[in-house]
Amino acid sequence: MKHILIGGLEVSCLGLGAMSMSGFYDIGAGSDEESTRTIHRALELGVTHIDTAEIYGPYINEELVGRAIKGRRDQVVIATKFGFVSHAGGGPGVIDSSPANIRIAVEGSLKRLGTDYIDLYYQHRVDRNTPIEDTVGTLAQLIKEGKIKHIGLSEAGVDTIRRAHAVHPITALQTEYSLWTRDPEAELLPLLRELGIGFVPYSPLGHGFLTGQIKSPEDLADNDWRKTNPRFIGENFQRNLRIVEEVKAVADQLGATTAQIALAWLLAQGNDIAPIPGTRRVARVEENIASESIELSSEQLKRLNNLTPASGERHSEAGMAAIDR
Numbered sequence: 001m002k003h004i005l006i007g008g009l010e011v012s013c014l015g016l017g018a019m020s021m022s023g024f025y026d027i028g029a030g031s032d033e034e035s036t037r038t039i040h041r042a043l044e045l046g047v048t049h050i051d052t053a054e055i056y057g058p059y060i061n062e063e064l065v066g067r068a069i070k071g072r073r074d075q076v077v078i079a080t081k082f083g084f085v086s087h088a089g090g091g092p093g094v095i096d097s098s099p100a101n102i103r104i105a106v107e108g109s110l111k112r113l114g115t116d117y118i119d120l121y122y123q124h125r126v127d128r129n130t131p132i133e134d135t136v137g138t139l140a141q142l143i144k145e146g147k148i149k150h151i152g153l154s155e156a157g158v159d160t161i162r163r164a165h166a167v168h169p170i171t172a173l174q175t176e177y178s179l180w181t182r183d184p185e186a187e188l189l190p191l192l193r194e195l196g197i198g199f200v201p202y203s204p205l206g207h208g209f210l211t212g213q214i215k216s217p218e219d220l221a222d223n224d225w226r227k228t229n230p231r232f233i234g235e236n237f238q239r240n241l242r243i244v245e246e247v248k249a250v251a252d253q254l255g256a257t258t259a260q261i262a263l264a265w266l267l268a269q270g271n272d273i274a275p276i277p278g279t280r281r282v283a284r285v286e287e288n289i290a291s292e293s294i295e296l297s298s299e300q301l302k303r304l305n306n307l308t309p310a311s312g313e314r315h316s317e318a319g320m321a322a323i324d325r
Contacts, residue, residue: 001046001292004271006198007171009120009150011077013267014289015049016042017202017278022061032064035280039068043075045289051174051200051276053081053124054109058092062112070114079172079200080109081124081154083135095322097127099138106147122152122174126324132156132164140168152200157324158187161197170197177201177275179210179262180231180243180310193272204266204275205259206231206310212244212258230312239311246307250300256291259284263291265304 002013021035039050052065062080069076082105086096109118121142123135142148150171153164164170173192177184178201192199205211207226214220217227217237226232231240244258251261259277266275277288296304313320 001048001289003048004274006200006272006274007150007169007196009077009171009198011049011274012047013271013274014047014263014292015051015077015079015200015274015276016047016285017276018050018052018061018065019056020278021064021280022057032067034282035064036068038280038282038285039065041282042285042289043069043072045285047285047289048075049077049079049274049276051079051202051278052113053084053122054105054112055081055084055092055124058085059108059112062109066112066114073115077119078113078115079120079122079152080113080118081122081152082106082109083127084124095125095127095129097123097130097135099130099134102135102138102142106142110147117146118148120150120152120171121148122154122172123156124154125322126153126156126160132160133167136164136167136170143168154202155323158191160324161188161191161195165195165197170195172198172200172274174200174202174276176203176314177266177273178204178206179247179265179304179307180206180240181314182309183314193270199270199273201266201273201275202278204277205262209240210244210247210258210262212248215241228316229314230316231310231314233312236310236312239308243307243310247304250296250303253300254294254296256294257287259287260291260294261296261304263288264294264296265301267292268296268301 003010004013052061083097085092086094087101087104139151152172154174220227247258247261251258
């Protein structure tokens with residue numbers, strides 16, 4: 001698999017998001033054993049970049065990734081995140097990027113991952129109660145101590161990114177980006193390229209919508225959080241199916257799946273973009289990785305670039321409130 005540089009860090013052009021391996025989507029029966037096989041298969045196929053976070057589970061996703069990469073540490077760029085768990089009594093779901101909280105969080109992540117350093121350590125959400133300068137200053141000290149190698153931000157806005165980068169170079173920004181979430185193109189991508197920061201799109205398949213496998217809200221289990229996502233509800237769902245139909249038309253031309261076309265489009269957006277599609281299925285990893293070999297024509301790219309924007313916000317009201325804009 002092709003390798004690219006994101007902010008000076010070498011990664012495979014496609015990574016693997018591990019979130020769905022620990023209960024964040026109810027997509028049918030699964031197991032830690034199956035998830036481990038999926039991670040191992042991804043590594044066999046050339047994936048080097050695995051993304052997790054302390055909030056996933058919470059905690060158990062990092063433990064799973066740690067077990068899966070045992071004995072294979074030198075093959076993997078481990079990315080994990082802090083700041084969505086307050087260790088001062090607030091607990092999971094409470095945003096806290098204070099220096100003291102970071103210190104506790106990093107030690108926990110190192111232990112769960114079974115490693116003595118983290119390659120890419122992200123602030124999961126911007127903490128409005130802690131100046132970004134204080135957060136990045138603490139992370140810079142962790143780099144000096146050898147506990148982390150690179151600093152990342154997730155869902156940070158333009159002003160925060162500039163302020164953070166002025167304290168210590170930021171390696172990567174993680175934000176949702178896909179054929180139905182094009183928001184980063186207006187301001188974020190130009191800024192990242194100006195500063196030499198890599199871009200790691202999460203949910204590159206629109207939380208599974210762009211796979212074409214979800215035909216109706218009834219296809220989702222009652223406890224699947226996507227049933228609260230505005231894009232999966234009511235008339236928005238029906239409107240957004242039209243986007244999938246357009247992607248499928250291109251996929252049919254190339255004998256590919258809609259998921260592969262969605263990923264191929266992302267890979268065509270630049271050599272500083274490293275998507276992390278998530279799955280816990282070996283077959284899906286194999287399908288996703290095959291997208292690297294798909295060449296989209298200029299006409300196909302134009303058609304995809306001109307898709308009707310998705311209907312509905314990309315997160316619930318509470319989810320959008322946590323995003324730095």
